Amino acid sequence: MTADRAVILKYELKKIMTGRIAVIAVILGAGMLLAVTMINYLIIRPQDVNVYEREISLEGRPLDDAFLEEVAAEAEKAGGLSKIGAESRYYHAAGYLNRLQGTYLTIGGASAETLKAAGKAAASSSGTQGLTADSLYALREDLLEYIYDYFRLSDSDKEWWKEKENRISKPFVWHTNFGVYSMKSNFGAAMDLFCIIAGVSLAGVFAGEKSQRTDSLVLCTKEGKKTLWLIKFAAGEIFSLTAGTLLLAAVQLPHVIFNGLHGTDAAWQLLVPFSSYPYTAGHMLALLILDYYLGCLLTGAAAMLLSVLIGNAVASAGVICVAVMLDLFAALPPQLGLLAQLRYLTPGQVLLNSGMADPRLLHIFGLRLTSIQSAAVLYAAATILFMIIVRAGYKRLEA
Secondary structure: OOOOHHHHHHHHHHHHHHOOOHHHHHHHHHHHHHHHHHHHHHHHHHHHOOOHHHHHHHHOOOHHHHHHHHHHHHHHHHHHHHHOOOOOOOOHHHHHHHHHHHHOOOOOOHHHHHHHOOHHHHHHOOOOOOOOOHHHHHHHHHHHHHHHHHHHOOOHHHHHHEEEEEEEEOOEEEEOOOOHHHHHHHHHHHHHHHHHHHHHHHHHHHHHHHHHOOHHHHHHHOOOOHHHHHHHHHHHHHHHHHHHHHHHHHHHHHHHHOOOOOOOOEHHHHHHOOEEEEEEEEHHHHHHHHHHHHHHHHHHHHHHHHHHHHOOOOHHHHHHHHHHHHHHHHOOOOOHHHHHHHHHOOOHHOOOOOOOOOOOEEEEEEEOOOHHHHHHHOOOOOHHHHHHHHHHHHHHOOO
């Protein structure tokens, strides 16, 4: 990059990052995420601090019959799994079993069969009566099969997932994972908030020149239509990464401070029970971070694309905000096939907190990609496509 272009990039970055709207949006967004997380730890649920120290005696133990008997005894004393107090070392293990037994027992027609497979444990007074390691994992397998059918997976895709499932060691080994579980749960909130911030902050990158009537002057300069579009685009993407990092740090840092990174070596199934990814929580968190940053780049590129095509900052920001609202509430049934699958590959949906992983696979050049993998590929490809369209649209602007 020449000295002139470096100066222009610095100027464009200054315009974006010192803009009143961008500064206020980022500060408010990061402050809100940080405040909510800190209030939860310090006021609402102070018992969630230093969880690892309370549960260290369970670290590395298999979830076998002996473990389940101990939890059952604790549940009998407390009056049920859900009533085991936070002071108990079995508190989060009980919560995990509750999620396994209860979260998806009511989906579709699976309830009767899964209750039977689990020895009717969920119907008992403690929630663990009659629950053995065999029935626990049988319950999980029955629900996985139901989920595969619900999402209309082909037989070959089912076999692909079952091969992954066979690579998962059972019984699961318990690792205290509250910190990383909470971190996993917050990616979606940071992503949705970032989309709104990107919309209001980057909608004027190109449209602002027109609204301020400086476009004629800018297009007639030395860089003009030659490379100015790329400098502006790069500045917008640098802002996207910066703002995205601030939001992610604000929502995740408290978890690291209060509970460290204990649990990164836990099987992913301890965080997302109905998933067959044969990886650790640390591995999956790294993939989620990758998807998060690629989602930030994609959203920033989309905001700048609208800025070029619409030529109005307010309208462009409005389109982004409406898109975020639709992404949060619009639903498509699995019967719509590829259309429904692609709809749930948006950054907000892929990073959404859920105990059930989307098992639909995207077939690209003979490869089967999971939702997390295919999202990364599609975000990178879409960002490049948007950049090409921005270039073409900017070069057609009239001076």
